[in-house]
Amino acid sequence: MVLHGFPRKILWNERAGDAIHAILSEEGVETAVVVTDKVISGLEAFKELLGTLESRGIKVRVYDRVTPEPPFTVADEIASLAREAGAKAIIAVGGGSVIDAAKAALVRLVKPGLDLHDVAPFNPLGLDRGGILLIAVPTTSGTGSDASHAMVLTEEAGGVRRKVAMAHYDLVPYASVLDPRLPGGAPRRLRVWTAMDALTHALETLASTEATPFTDALALSAAEIIFTRLEDALNGDEEATAMIHAAATMAGIAFTNGGLGLAHAIGHPLGAALGTHHGATVGILLPRIVSLYYSDERARAKYERLRRILEELDGAEHRDDLAGHIYRLYDSIGAPKRLRDLGVEKPRLEAVAARVAEEAFHDPDIAYAPIVPPPEDIEKLILNLY
Amino acid sequence: MPKFPSKEWAEEYCKALNESEGYKRSARGWVWPILFKVESGGGPSPGFVLKLNNGTCEGVEWYDDSSKAEAPYVLSATLKDWLDIIQGKVNPVTAIVRRQLKVEKGDFATIMRYPLAALEMVKAAQKVETEA
Numbered sequence: 001m002v003l004h005g006f007p008r009k010i011l012w013n014e015r016a017g018d019a020i021h022a023i024l025s026e027e028g029v030e031t032a033v034v035v036t037d038k039v040i041s042g043l044e045a046f047k048e049l050l051g052t053l054e055s056r057g058i059k060v061r062v063y064d065r066v067t068p069e070p071p072f073t074v075a076d077e078i079a080s081l082a083r084e085a086g087a088k089a090i091i092a093v094g095g096g097s098v099i100d101a102a103k104a105a106l107v108r109l110v111k112p113g114l115d116l117h118d119v120a121p122f123n124p125l126g127l128d129r130g131g132i133l134l135i136a137v138p139t140t141s142g143t144g145s146d147a148s149h150a151m152v153l154t155e156e157a158g159g160v161r162r163k164v165a166m167a168h169y170d171l172v173p174y175a176s177v178l179d180p181r182l183p184g185g186a187p188r189r190l191r192v193w194t195a196m197d198a199l200t201h202a203l204e205t206l207a208s209t210e211a212t213p214f215t216d217a218l219a220l221s222a223a224e225i226i227f228t229r230l231e232d233a234l235n236g237d238e239e240a241t242a243m244i245h246a247a248a249t250m251a252g253i254a255f256t257n258g259g260l261g262l263a264h265a266i267g268h269p270l271g272a273a274l275g276t277h278h279g280a281t282v283g284i285l286l287p288r289i290v291s292l293y294y295s296d297e298r299a300r301a302k303y304e305r306l307r308r309i310l311e312e313l314d315g316a317e318h319r320d321d322l323a324g325h326i327y328r329l330y331d332s333i334g335a336p337k338r339l340r341d342l343g344v345e346k347p348r349l350e351a352v353a354a355r356v357a358e359e360a361f362h363d364p365d366i367a368y369a370p371i372v373p374p375p376e377d378i379e380k381l382i383l384n385l386y
Numbered sequence: 387m388p389k390f391p392s393k394e395w396a397e398e399y400c401k402a403l404n405e406s407e408g409y410k411r412s413a414r415g416w417v418w419p420i421l422f423k424v425e426s427g428g429g430p431s432p433g434f435v436l437k438l439n440n441g442t443c444e445g446v447e448w449y450d451d452s453s454k455a456e457a458p459y460v461l462s463a464t465l466k467d468w469l470d471i472i473q474g475k476v477n478p479v480t481a482i483v484r485r486q487l488k489v490e491k492g493d494f495a496t497i498m499r500y501p502l503a504a505l506e507m508v509k510a511a512q513k514v515e516t517e518a
Contacts (some may be wrong), residue, residue, distance in 0.1 A: 121483045121484070121485055122482060122488040164495070210477050210480050259479075259480065361412065361502055362499040362501070364479055364499075367477060367478075367479035367480075367502070367504065367505060368479075368480075372502065
């Protein structure tokens with residue numbers, strides 16, 4: 001059995017307010033809770049979204065206290081608000097943290113007796129039969145959380161903070177609303193870093209041991225869009241921005257169903273140890289991992305196919321391998337290529353490299369890597385990122 | 387040549403795990419016995435407990451009725467799904483995500499911290515000559 005999970009609806013290149021109203025009307029939903037953070041709730045685009053819904057008769061309550069790396073408690077706060085309002089939809093407007101908080105709230109709203117720690121893929125949840133719609137409106141083009149089955153929450157025990165990742169196909173949002181004006185208004189540096197995340201999703205899934213024809217199609221196309229349109233998008237081209245926003249969700253669907261690999265397995269503990277942005281961290285790892293994967297015949301064939309598409313159809317200059325094209329892209333958009341570009345100091349990296357290499361071997365994403373080098377080689381690779 | 391599942395197969399599997407350098411390395415820190423249960427869809431479900439400890443297999447217990455077994459971790463699947471995993475048709479981590487392999491007992495998060503050990507267990511299972 002090869003199961004694929006997708007959002008039921010994807011509305012692309014629409015004004016978010018119009019798109020959300022269309023979904024709610026079709027489903028007969030009159031009351032909704034909108035989940036976001038303080039930054040987004042202050043943006044004009046967000047106010048316009050709310051105005052659209054309210055002017056068309058949708059009763060809206062706003063929860064705007066989601067913080068980066070949200071704690072478990074956020075789920076109950078949102079669920080309580082939704083219950084009190086009689087909401088039949090949770091609308092998450094934000095980046096990965098906001099969407100993850102909304103996913104957790106959906107669980108607590110539909111299954112109030114279920115501890116979030118017990119959300120595991122093999123436990124039936126029945127969230128899709130709970131009568132509550134989860135609509136994700138990503139404001140960045142990168143995490144793919146609007147299409148993924150995963151959520152990450154943070155808890156503190158004994159003075160130690162730890163991230164807890166949970167996954168279930170019922171957590172894939174009912175609808176993903178892709179309004180390119182939202183990421184288009186984000187700071188350039190954030191747009192570069194989140195795009196690196198999306199490209200990493202696409203290229204890791206392409207080489208994953210669990211890739212399928214469905215994930216190959218999405219990953220290949222998402223990567224091609226990012227290679228060919230990202231620079232234009234960052235320079236203000238609206239059509240290119242819409243394409244990049246679509247590519248991030250396509251890559252999100254791809255990795256949800258096909259798995260990731262070494263860049264994420266190393267990137268998770270590395271980013272946690274150094275405090276670096278997730279997208280930038282995995283993006284710096286990406287060309288090294290792609291080069292490493294060239295020794296796997298299946299991965300190389302897929303990467304070479306993409307290289308030929310870029311060169312023979314899209315007119316890119318020749319490079320010896322796909323990693324060359326990644327570096328070319330990074331040069332063109334001013335992306336960080338080494339950890340020092342993110343302000344990481346060498347002694348700090350040397351202090352954590354061995355532990356990060358060890359932790360990478362305990363990250364579930366490593367299960368999908370076509371090649372797994374020994375720990376000492378992973379440590380060398382990490383040190384070479386400086 | 388033993389068939390899967392059987393006491394003989396489980397014993398051969400335990401030996402294969404002990405001969406695997408990859409398993410020894412990747413399962414460092416895993417110190418809990420696991421009950422591998424084959425769902426019967428009717429009467430008693432057979433299964434076996436592998437006594438796993440820091441990259442080694444210290445012994446096997448066979449049960450015609452696995453409900454009589456005690457282990458801190460219980461993994462269950464149908465015979466077809468177990469064979470798909472053992473033959474490498476399905477990645478064991480994916481099998482969990484797709485609900486083909488169920489964690490009936492034990493801490494899910496702890497299991498997910500040993501993805502390479504799971505892959506090495508599959509490789510070791512493939513080394514056991516199994517009756518078709």
